[in-house]
Amino acid sequence: MDSEVLANAFDYVREHQTPIHSLTIIRNGYVVVDAYFWPFQRGQYHDVASVTKSVTTTLAGIAIGKHALKLHQPLTSVFAAQDIANLDERKKRLTVEHLMTMTSGLDCDASQGEITLSRMRQSSDWGRFMLDLPMRDEPGSRFEYCSGGMHLLSAAITKATGQSAFDFARRELFGPLGINHAAWPMDNHGVSYGWGDLHLEPLDMAKLGYLWLNDGRWEDRQLVPTAWMRAAVRPQARPEGGDEKYGYGLWLQPDRKPSLFEANGRGGQRISVSPEKNVVVVFTGGEFEPGDIGTFILAALKSDRPLPENPAAAAALSAAVNDAARPLPSLSLMPPLAKAVSGKRYALAENPLGLNALTLTFSGAEAAQLQFELKSRNEPSRPIGLDGTPRVSPDGNFGLPVAVSGRWESNSTFVFDYNEIGNINAYRFRLTFSGDDVDVGVSERSRVIQGVRIHGTTAGRAVSGQVH
Known part of the structure; x- marks a missing residue:
């Protein structure tokens, strides 16, 4: 060949x-x-x-x-x-x-x-x-x-x-x-x-x-x-x-x-x-x-x-x-809103992903932390690469690792990719923040799910999620 x-x-x-x-x-x-x-x-x-x-x-x-x-x-x-x-x-x-x-x-x-x-x-x-x-x-x-x-x-x-x-x-x-x-x-x-x-x-x-x-x-x-x-x-x-x-x-x-x-x-x-x-x-x-x-x-x-x-x-x-086995780095800008939402727990409306809540913690320009709360199991806190290099963490489904990378798309919208790698599924979460609320859009690359919208809030009870 x-x-x-x-x-x-x-x-x-x-x-x-x-x-x-x-x-x-x-x-x-x-x-x-x-x-x-x-x-x-x-x-x-x-x-x-x-x-x-x-x-x-x-x-x-x-x-x-x-x-x-x-x-x-x-x-x-x-x-x-x-x-x-x-x-x-x-x-x-x-x-x-x-x-x-x-x-x-x-x-x-x-x-x-x-x-x-x-x-x-x-x-x-x-x-x-x-x-x-x-x-x-x-x-x-x-x-x-x-x-x-x-x-x-x-x-x-x-x-x-x-x-x-x-x-x-x-x-x-x-x-x-x-x-x-x-x-x-x-x-x-x-x-x-x-x-x-x-x-x-x-x-x-x-x-x-x-x-x-x-x-x-x-x-x-x-x-x-x-x-x-x-x-x-x-x-x-x-x-x-x-x-x-x-x-x-x-x-x-x-x-x-x-x-x-x-x-x-x-x-x-x-x-x-x-x-x-x-x-x-x-x-x-x-x-x-x-x-x-x-x-x-x-x-x-x-x-x-x-x-x-x-x-x-x-x-x-x-x-x-x-070279294929190595990541390509890049940088992500950090808006002032990152500090305001960091560490806040957002309760999520009923949704097909079984997510109860999420918390993002921004402590530097290179990486952040993601904490999902799931109905079905305890999910470990996962690092998010903000420099273009996904951070890999263990103990996903079937014991396989998960890779997460994110970036600020605008001053109010944070996007992160949650890649289950060997389990095929690669989810994209688009979070748009407004006051105490967040609008979460979710899609999956192989179309396991499409057009999921979830409301989240730090104040009171979230309203129902929607699937379009």
Whole structure:
């Protein structure tokens, strides 16, 4: 691969302030690039979002290879011990394969922020909720994106193997791949989330891509059945409105040059595999378009043979990787209002973020302190970088760090970015102060929430928050 072209990709990231967290490239079995963009760091795991779906289907393939499940096994057989609501002839024909291809025919609605998934998560038994949904279509007849269907597949793995998908993965997939640093939550029935929230390190994501690239084989072991793996990367369903096809939990682009298949998650999480070029590319990030970086990677794939040595380009790429791990400083002006609001507790109106109150403390030009009071848990005080360098503090969700930076946008408006980094979510808070009151606007880069407005005050009770 052309090191000079790859180094240019890092220049692009800097110039456009692209919120990428990591980039890993494996070509012909060798690590070409393994870069981490500050404040995300090597050795941290990252929420892989819907890449989880591809792991869930891979585990189903392993379970099929071990005869714990069958590809065309009806779900009425998998869950034979329980009564199933809305059981008609179509539901009797619903199989394990239909869940893997998102062609279940269940009445699953992905609109309005995946409303069926939200309703499932409000129920007492997530797997039963999905299994009890009425049928809308004949199984296998139509692709319908359905995160809850992948959770039902995880429940099927648990039913068939007697253990959670995470425990099954530790023994049959993660263990053999040497994946030792992972987190995967489960519901209150011991079923690993089948659709998302798996946390992996980028290099471990690359191991999964390399496994898929090699027909499910890792070194001298066939971890995933060859026939299943080859079927997984063939078109099994055709989503409407695009050129992509869908295999078993993988997005396929067979008509591209070079062709590729991907595990794809919100915010820019990707495991991209091109068998033609014998390359695996892993991205993690906080809402960016991987294709913008992919154009550089594609351009760097100049030959299937080794390129002539270019020491200067190799040194430039190495320097770019090292620079990516360091922040770029700048300065923020401090208006007189900072002293007036410093240390004051602002009680916040009811809001979808579960924030009860916040306090900002300004003690210098380079850093401040933020104290959130949450309904759900105690939140530690977090430093805010005011000099353009986010301050990183520990003990966020899943034990991952949080980075916070802020600046005064005007004499009365303070803006700070609360970046959960490996947990993807990156919130922007815009606080406009007026007397005893503050108006708080909140948005999230990957659109988990949008247009939240919260009233806060140091005097009396705050009025209701609003979502626009």
